[in-house]
Amino acid sequence: MLPLIKEHITPATLEEALEIIKAKDVHIAELNANLDELCSKLKELGTKTTELSSDNQYLKFELEKIKRLIFGSKSERFVGATDPNQLLLFNLEQPKITEPSKETITIQRNKPLKHERVVNIRGQLPADLPRITEIIEPKEDITGAKKIGEEITEVMEYTPGKIYVKRYVRPKYSLPEDKGIVIGELPSLPIPKGNAGASLLSHILVSKYVDHLPFYRQVQMFKRDGVEIAESTINDWFQSTCALLEPLYQKNVERIRQSNYLMIDETPIPVLDKDHPGSTHRGYHWVYYDPVNKIVCFDYRRGRSREGPLNFLKDFRGTLQTDGYSGYDIFEHKEGITLLSCMAHARRYFDQAKNNDKERSEYVLGEMQKLYEVERIAREDNYSYDQLKEMRVEKSLPILKNLEIWLKDNITQVLPKSAIGVAIGYTMGRWGRLKRYIEDGRYQIDNNLIENSIRPVALGRKNYMFAGSHDAAQCAAMIYSFLGTCKINQINPEDWFNDVLNRISDYKVNRLEELLPTNWKPIINNQSINTVPPPVSD
Secondary structure, three states, rough: HHHHHHHHHHHHHHHHHHHHHHHHHHHHHHHHHHHHHHHHHHHHHHHHHHHHHHHHHHHHHHHHHHHHHOOOOOOOOOOOOOOOOOOOOOOOOOOOOOOOOOOOOOOOOOOOOOOOOOOOOOOOOOOOEEEOOOOOOOOOOOOOOOOOOOOOOOOOOOOOOOOOOOOOOOEEOHHHHHOOEEEEOOOOOOOOOOOOOHHHHHHHHHHHHHHOOOHHHHHHHHHHOOOOOOOHHHHHHHHHHHHHHHHHEEEEEEEEHHOOOEEEEEEEEEOOOOOOOEEEEEEEEEEEEEEEOEEEEEEEEEEOHHHHHHHHHHOOOOOEOOOOHHHHHHHHHHOOOEEEHHHHHHHHHHHHHOOOHHHHHHOOOOOHHHHHHHHHHHHOOOOOOOHHHHHHHHHHHHHHHHHHHHHHHHHOOOOOOOHHHHHHHHHHHHHHHHHHHHOOOOOOOOOOHHHHHHHHHHHHHHHHHOOOOOOHHHHHHHHHHHHHHHHHHHOOOOHHHHHHHHHHOOOHHHHHHHHHHOOOEEEEEEEEOOOOOOOOOO
């Protein structure tokens, strides 16, 4: 056969075959190049699909947050599915019938006397409330009747606050032998030559900043009581009161700067700006809270830049607890300052991720719930700082170690822009600060205490809309500082304002700190009575 094949192969035929093979090789090379290009494009499409899927997850997460903010419940309460105390609404499994155990129960109760009518009492009224007694005699003729008892029914009534005029009458006397004329000394008034007393000013301040009643609404309320006060007059009273309280506010600032453990947060406040008529400027109240000595201080700044806290805390040395705002990161590298983060903020991300990844979210929420259970027990049993630290090391530290391992294992298994990815990324990025609270019993697990101090500002924004100027915003910061400190020390703010406004004009500057809510001793019957415990020293 081979000789026959060789006879048919001519040089021309061989050359043609080589050309065909060469052309095939070129075609194969082109196909390979096209295949490589298609693989490259397919890889790009896969990457793009992953990015689009991640963006889609992120947008769904943001949309869910907006819907929840507008329409949904604000509660972040979490009850795990395995909680033995949680009953199922629809239990589809047939319950097992077991023989019930028997127990003997002994009950002792007071047996009603014969003919005694049992009255359903919904609650005893406070004994210290003043009583006005109204005696209602029977309509029948009781001539010659003998009284055998009486029934007493108590109901609470309310009399709206009334404005009254306090007159200071100071008789003048001419001393004998031409020794001159004497007159009683007029006590110092909160507003010199003004006609507003301390109690009225206190009521106006508390009505606006606690009850969130703008001045114009208070004007309408006073008018219903027959007293017409111009809104401009109330504004003037407010400014004069703030000027009177300014030195005391500076003492409050000094006290907060002397602390070595502070919580920080910020909240916006719209402010009318004379440089831009018809529009509002977005200012910020920076809030500082000392949870050990229970002092609150608001500081108004025109922006949210880090310059605000840097300036306020330029000489601060100690521990700062903040949320996740990046503006606080500057303190990480400042000498003498240690940063803590807020566990509640990290928890919030996992709460928002429940619809995205239920299993992972509920695992973390369950572990964090264990951490908060330790804090609850210590709070209810009044643990000392040392006892709390010891308990955290024993019970909270193992939970934190296991949670850290879980976060590291799962961060690579989720899309970075998904809700669960954002939650894990946020928590991992601040993990060192989050777990640092176990190092000292004074430290709190979260920033919730300072957020409670900020809440009145958020409520106020919905009522009086904006501050009239930057100076008015700073005055509001001053009032919020006093109100926040009164609230956390369980002091009636109206009583505090009333007492302090009556006394501050004559108080010695070097003793002014005694009037701060944490040190306040109200004057009752010309005697100083301490109604609050002394502040805890650092």
